[in-house]
Structure formats: C-alpha cells, structure tokens
Amino acid sequence: SMTGWAAAKRLFRYLRQDLSFGNFFSLIGTVLATALATIATVIIFQERFMEGAWLYFVLIPALYIGFTYYRKRLGSPPSVEERLGAVIAEQKYYPTSLTEIQLDEVPFHKIVVPLDGSSLAEQALATARAFSRAYNAELEIICVENEEAEENIHMTDAQMIEHRTELQKYISLVSQLIRDDNLEVKTHYRYGEPASEIDAVSREMNADLIVMTTRGKFEIGQIITKSMAQRVIQNTSTPVLLIRPTNNWRSRRSEFKNILVALDGSEAAEQVLPYIRAFANHFDSKVHLFSVPEGSESEGYGEKIKQYLDNVARTLHEEGLNIDAEVSGSGPARSILAESQAEKIDLIMMSSHGRGGVDRSDQIPIGSVALKVIEETLCPVFLLPLHREDMVGRKSVEVSLDELDVELPPEKAEAEETDGD
Structure with a gap:
C-alpha cells in the first residue's frame, strides 16, 4: 500500500511534466489499485489488531528511526557512486550525452x-x-x-x-x-x-x-x-x-x-x-x-x-x-x-x-x-573544459593583414600624439 502511493506520487510528477494519455491512465490505474490495497490493509488491521497487527505500529516507527540515525552517520554517498548505483540498478545505460546529442x-x-x-x-x-x-x-x-x-x-x-x-x-x-x-x-x-x-x-x-x-x-x-x-x-x-x-x-x-x-x-x-x-x-x-x-x-x-x-x-x-x-x-x-x-x-x-x-x-x-x-x-x-558563463569586459583590436603599412596600436598612437603635443 505504501509503495503504491509512492508510485502514484511519482507518476503524478511525470504527468505534470508530460501530459499524455499514457501517463494519465497509468496514474489512474495505480491510484485505483493502491486504494483497493489500502482498504484491504485497513480491514486486516481492524480484524487482526489484537492478534498481533498492533506490532506494526511499533516496529515501523522503530525501523524508521534506526534507519534515519545510521543514514545520517554514514552521510550521503558521493555523487559518482550514487549515479553508478542508479545506472547499475536499472541494468541499462542511457546517458544524456548519448541520447540527446547526435x-x-x-x-x-x-x-x-x-x-x-x-x-x-x-x-x-x-x-x-x-x-x-x-x-x-x-x-x-x-x-x-x-x-x-x-x-x-x-x-x-x-x-x-x-x-x-x-x-x-x-x-x-x-x-x-x-x-x-x-x-x-x-x-x-x-x-x-x-x-x-x-x-x-x-x-x-x-x-x-x-x-x-x-x-x-x-x-x-x-x-x-x-x-x-x-x-x-x-x-x-x-x-x-x-x-x-x-x-x-x-x-x-x-x-x-x-x-x-x-x-x-x-x-x-x-x-x-x-x-x-x-x-x-x-x-x-x-x-x-x-x-x-x-x-x-x-x-x-x-x-x-x-x-x-x-x-x-x-x-x-x-x-x-x-x-x-x-x-x-x-x-x-x-x-x-x-x-x-x-x-x-x-x-x-x-x-x-x-x-x-x-x-x-x-x-x-x-x-x-x-x-x-x-x-x-x-x-x-x-x-x-567545462562550460561557464561568457567572460565580459574583454577588449581587443582586429588588424587587417592586407595592410602591411602597420600602424601602432591605439594606445601607443595616442601616447605618441600626447608626447608630440
């Protein structure tokens, strides 16, 4: 039931990004199946609560607290390792650079x-x-x-x-x-x-x-x-x-x-x-x-x-x-x-x-x-080199190679005029 609602949440995000009939019907089907599973879960808890189902209300929070504690101690995995894990878990490799760039x-x-x-x-x-x-x-x-x-x-x-x-x-x-x-x-x-x-x-x-x-x-x-x-x-x-x-x-x-x-x-x-x-x-x-x-x-x-x-x-x-x-x-x-x-x-x-x-x-x-x-x-x-924002404030002077009677750069020409004055 919990997995179903998590899947429905992800499908809803996909639907917002790509509004299509396929995503819409996938979301509707997942929501209906998850709702039925949730109703069945509630009925089971109601009928079997005193026979041991109450333990779930103790074990699940305890497991969550323990997992969260050790997860913080371990720290986040390096970005490369996390990405490798995702790639290998999917058993396929479709990097952006191969699929989007021809x-x-x-x-x-x-x-x-x-x-x-x-x-x-x-x-x-x-x-x-x-x-x-x-x-x-x-x-x-x-x-x-x-x-x-x-x-x-x-x-x-x-x-x-x-x-x-x-x-x-x-x-x-x-x-x-x-x-x-x-x-x-x-x-x-x-x-x-x-x-x-x-x-x-x-x-x-x-x-x-x-x-x-x-x-x-x-x-x-x-x-x-x-x-x-x-x-x-x-x-x-x-x-x-x-x-x-x-x-x-x-x-x-x-x-x-x-x-x-x-x-x-x-x-x-x-x-x-x-x-x-x-x-x-x-x-x-x-x-x-x-x-x-x-x-x-x-x-x-x-x-x-x-x-x-x-x-x-x-x-x-x-x-x-x-x-x-x-x-x-x-x-x-x-x-x-x-x-x-x-x-x-x-x-x-x-x-x-x-x-x-x-x-x-x-x-x-x-x-x-x-x-x-x-x-x-x-x-x-x-x-x-990895791309970055364009540099600004750069000045340059283009000189035609057809002009072999070379003039001094503007800075030196101006300096000479000043000296002459």
Missing part, C-alpha cells in the same frame, strides 16, 4: 590555431590541417602581440613596428600555404593578453576546436603549469586539442587510430562522449575506455565502475564503434599515462574535471589529473 551535432566547422612565429607552435599545423580536410572545416589562424611581454617592453617603437610587420608577413605566408592546399583559412592579428584573445576569437568565430602546442615561443624551458596552453584552457569553454612538440613521431600524428578515453562515472567526464564518436567515425579509430578503481571507500566500487564502463562500451559498440573497456591501475594520472604507453595510444580524451564537479568562477582551473597527463604525456590530448 553525431552530426558535434562537427568541427571552425578550428582556431594560435601561432607566434616559432617552430614549436607550428607543429600544431599538421594536425589542424588534417582536421580541416577531414571535417571540411575553416582554419582560423591567430597571432597575438602581447605588448606587456618582457621581450617587447624594451623594444623601441621602430623595433616594435618591424617585429609586428614580420609577424604579419609570417601569418600571411602560412595562410597562403594553407590556401594552396585547397583549405579555407582566415587570419586574425590581435593586441592584448594571448590567452584572452585566443578565447575571444574562438567565441567571435563560434569555433568548435582550438588546436595548439603545449609550448610556444615564450614557454621554452617552462613547465606546463606556467604555459600559454594552461592559460587558454582556463579562459576558454571551447574544446582544446593539445600537441606536445617533441621528436617523438607519435606526438605529431595527424590521424588517431588508437584513442584512450578517461572516464570516472561522473556526468562531467561523460561530456566527452559525443566527441569520441566524431573522432572514431572520421579516423576509423579503436577506442579504449579507461578508468582507475579509486575515488570511493565503499566496497565493490571497482566492480561498479567496471560494469559502468562495460555498459558505455556496449552502447557505443551498438553504434558500430570498435571499442573496449578496462579498469586497472592505482593513481589516475599515473595509470592513464602508463596505459597510453602500453597501448601505443595516439590520442587521450578527457574533460578538465571529473569528480571535482563544475567550477563556476571566471576561470576553470585544470584538474590535477588532467594537468599531470598534459604535462607528462607525449601523445596529443583532447581536453574538454
């Missing part, structure tokens, strides 16, 4: 490629061109002049103009080479803080992907935690494909035949799933779903996460993907790196947050696992 809704129409004139940054071009060709996407080449950079502060005005002209000629040459390869390309020359301007171009052009190296002209000798790549990820909500410039051939591959996807059971990590399908279908990739049995002290967590991965793999396999799943290791970042080397992975895919949840501040701090993976892996990393 493959053709995750295209790459516009790809941003930041360049700074260095050979290190140029190593992103091969991958960007491969994506442009595979998805018929337009490349957005951006070069940002950071006047506050240490090497620019001590330049004279004449040196600054010469430096700017060289950069613009360089970007023009790169764009022309791309056009000669029958690919669409646009160029952007900006003044300001590079990470902010890269994000600004991504937003203005409604870009679907940023392809860049983890080190550029100003990051030589620095670790990734201080690099431009991290600052871009902190600013942007656009997916970022990071290429680590090394002499290792696997780091510079432009086709991804073996993809490792890091999942932990959280909805945040699942946001990468639609991109898995897009990559795998275009590059005919084998996908390795991977998780580490850590993050919960509850008994059987490793078994739950394995069943979760198997369900995800089964769902994607039904769509024709070549996919397998594995749960192993100790320490997420260390295990992901070891697995990528053992399986000769060409691309690691992950979100910038897993169990930590979404950070709603102005910037998105990179999770420690993602940070360590980016810093130490030799293969490219596809990182999906």
